[in-house]
Every structure is written in C-alpha cells, then in structure tokens.
Amino acid sequence: MKIFVTGHKGYIGAHLVDLLKQEGAQVVGCDVGLFEGCNWEPVVTADRDLVKDVRAIEAADLDGCDAVMHLAAISNDPMGDLNAQLTFDVNRDASIRLARVAKEAGVPRFLFAGSCSVYGQGEKLDLDEGDPLNPLTAYAQSKIETEQAVSKMADASFTPIFLRNATAYGHSPMLRIDLVVNNLLGSALSYGEIRIHSDGSPWRPLIHCRDIARAFIALSKAPKDVVHNKAINVGANSENYQVRDVGDQVQRLVPSATVAYTGQVGSDPRNYRVNFDLLYSLLPDFKLQYNLVSGMDELHGRMVEHGFSKKDFEGDQFVRLRTLKHRMDRLG
Structure with a gap:
C-alpha cells in the first residue's frame, strides 16, 4: 500500500505517518515546510519527503499511490481570517485541483480533511x-x-471521502496550543488561570488528533461501496462538550488554577453539537482510543514533563498563526 499524505509534518500528519508506517504502508509525504522547527518531540519520517506547495503537485508525484490523504490547509479560523483569499486558494482551489490530478493519475481513493465547523451556528443540536x-x-x-x-468527480474509478472532523486536541509531536482544549490547559500551566474567551456555553465536538489519523486509515481500508463519495462526521456522540466543561477538566488537572471568563469574543456564534452515528454504522468496528479525560491526562503529563511555561504559551513555536505571520513578514 502506497499512500500520499499532504501536510504530513503537521499536528495530525505526524500521527498519520506514524500509524501508516506501523501498518506497513509506504508513505509519500508532501509539505511546504511552513512550520518546520515547530516540533517538540521527534517526528516519524515519511519514506519520501516532497518539500512542495500543495498547489504544485503533479500526477508524477502520485505515481503508484493507492490513496491521497489530504490534510494540508490554512488550518483554522483565525489563520483563515488573516488572509481569506489565501485560504480559498489553498483550502479550496488547491484541494479541488489535487483531487483532479489524483483522478487523472489513477489514484482510486481521495480522503479530504474537512471539519465540523461547517455547521457553524447550528440551527439545532446533534447535527448530522x-x-x-x-x-x-x-x-x-x-x-x-x-x-x-x-463530490462531482466521483465515479466508478474514483472514490472521494470527506471527513468532517470534530475539533482536534491532544498530544502530538507537532504540538499546537491554538486549539480550545490545548489552549485552556496551556493557559492554566502558564498563568494559573484558565482563560475562557467566551461565556463558556458554546458546544464543541472534540476528538484527539491521533484518533483523526486512525479514522483516515479506517476509511481508506473500508469497502468502496460503504464509503464512496460520503461526507462523514468524525468523532463520537459522547465527546460533545461545552467549553465550560473543558475548563472543569483543566481545573481537575491543575487544581490551583482559577477560571476567568475574559469576554474577549463575547457571545461566540460558533455553537454546534454533532451526531456521529453515520461513522459507526459504516465502520462498526471503529472506536476512539481517547476520550477527553484520557486525552487531557496524557497531554498534561507531556506538558509537565517538558516544563511547559509562559514562555512557550506566548512564543511562536506552538501557535501556527504567530509562526505563519512572522514567516510571511520575512517573505515580504
């Protein structure tokens, strides 16, 4: 099995390469290297590394591949807001082009890292x-x-699958703290204060970053007729939480920390609780390895082991937006 992974040096990609290699797959990784040096632990390397903009991938790069797992993106809302046109260029236009190139190259399966954020301000709870x-x-x-x-490209020889992933959190060799769970835990360790920027009421579906990587592999191996051209919420019904619930879990781990509602974003309109029944009806043997408690226990242990501090919280290494801004500034 030969798999082409974009964004393989990212937060989820680091786990995906590791798991694919454990499966015995040959991994071709493609990453432009925007966040080179942001790792805090050793990263498992791909069999072949392409340092290449996802917008420039050609059919020859995909030769002999059984699947494309497309993670590369301007990776969250604040980064997208930094330059909306760049977000569309990379996340939409380059993704559509890559799918077309993959189809022309004869790659039978294309897995796309989507997001439950597409539900935005949900009209109801338990969105499917x-x-x-x-x-x-x-x-x-x-x-x-x-x-x-x-989706319009799907045919007998080309199977796209769209993973609408819950909000990622947890330990990765390419740690990020610009994600709600990781951010609140980092805040507690850095300041002794759990800084919640909303009123704590919005719902978020949460999933450990390694479980997202596991879902990619499970869906890549599923029978074609089960997953062909489907959008699938990736997470678990039990892993929907209000932001204040996350704050409670942080306080469990850092009892000395106090909760502070900063009001920085006012009433956060992003509020969605998500239903994940489809995933488990399609993949009845698939289960998440982490829940919020076990995932936060692991992350807390690693952060303490690394001596995570205010310097780390306020620095560039673990905040993608800061790193991207500084590298864009240097490029002029």
Whole structure:
C-alpha cells in the first residue's frame, strides 16, 4: 500500500505517518515546510519527503499511490481570517485541483480533511450530515466548497471521502496550543488561570488528533461501496462538550488554577453539537482510543514533563498563526 499524505509534518500528519508506517504502508509525504522547527518531540519520517506547495503537485508525484490523504490547509479560523483569499486558494482551489490530478493519475481513493465547523451556528443540536450547513468563517466555507466540487468527480474509478472532523486536541509531536482544549490547559500551566474567551456555553465536538489519523486509515481500508463519495462526521456522540466543561477538566488537572471568563469574543456564534452515528454504522468496528479525560491526562503529563511555561504559551513555536505571520513578514 502506497499512500500520499499532504501536510504530513503537521499536528495530525505526524500521527498519520506514524500509524501508516506501523501498518506497513509506504508513505509519500508532501509539505511546504511552513512550520518546520515547530516540533517538540521527534517526528516519524515519511519514506519520501516532497518539500512542495500543495498547489504544485503533479500526477508524477502520485505515481503508484493507492490513496491521497489530504490534510494540508490554512488550518483554522483565525489563520483563515488573516488572509481569506489565501485560504480559498489553498483550502479550496488547491484541494479541488489535487483531487483532479489524483483522478487523472489513477489514484482510486481521495480522503479530504474537512471539519465540523461547517455547521457553524447550528440551527439545532446533534447535527448530522444531512443538516443545513451554516459556515461562519472563510475556513469553514472553503471546506464546504471543496466537498461540493470534488463530490462531482466521483465515479466508478474514483472514490472521494470527506471527513468532517470534530475539533482536534491532544498530544502530538507537532504540538499546537491554538486549539480550545490545548489552549485552556496551556493557559492554566502558564498563568494559573484558565482563560475562557467566551461565556463558556458554546458546544464543541472534540476528538484527539491521533484518533483523526486512525479514522483516515479506517476509511481508506473500508469497502468502496460503504464509503464512496460520503461526507462523514468524525468523532463520537459522547465527546460533545461545552467549553465550560473543558475548563472543569483543566481545573481537575491543575487544581490551583482559577477560571476567568475574559469576554474577549463575547457571545461566540460558533455553537454546534454533532451526531456521529453515520461513522459507526459504516465502520462498526471503529472506536476512539481517547476520550477527553484520557486525552487531557496524557497531554498534561507531556506538558509537565517538558516544563511547559509562559514562555512557550506566548512564543511562536506552538501557535501556527504567530509562526505563519512572522514567516510571511520575512517573505515580504
């Protein structure tokens, strides 16, 4: 099995390469290297590394591949807002182009890293794949438009699969703290204060980053007729939490920390609780390895072991937006 992974040096990609190699797959990784040096632990290397902009991938790069697992993106709402046009160029246009190139190259399966953020301000709770989409950001809109365009390419020889991933958290060799769970835990360790920027009421579906990587592999191996051209919420019904629940878990781990509602974002309109029944009906043997408690226990242990501090929280290494801004500034 030969797998082409974009964004393989990222937060989820580091886990995906590791797991694919454990499966015995040959991994071709493609990453432009924007976040080179942001790892805090050793990263498992791909069999072949392409240092290449995802917008420049050609059919020859995909020669002999059994699947494309497409993670590369401007990776969250604040980064998308930094430059909305760049977000659409990379997340939508390059993704659609890559799917077309993969199809022309004879790659039979294309797995796309989407997001539950496409539901935005949910009209109801427990949203499933058939419910209306209500994107509130360029990032979410780019994911929807990619799904719509790539879905039209599906045919007997080309199977796209769209993973609408819950909000990632947890330990990775390429740690990020610009994600709600990781951010609140980092804040507690850095300041002794759990800084919640909303009123704590919005719902978020949460999933450990390694479980997202596991879902990619499970869906890549599933029978074609089970997953062909489907959008699938990736997470678990039990792993929907309000932000204040995350704050409670942080306080369990750092009892001396106090909770502070900063009001920085006012009433956060991004509020969605998601239903994941489809995933488990398609993959009845698939189960998450982590829940919020075990995932946070692991992350807390690693952060303490590394001596995570205010310097780390305020620095560039673990915040993708800061790293991207500084590297864009240097490029002029």
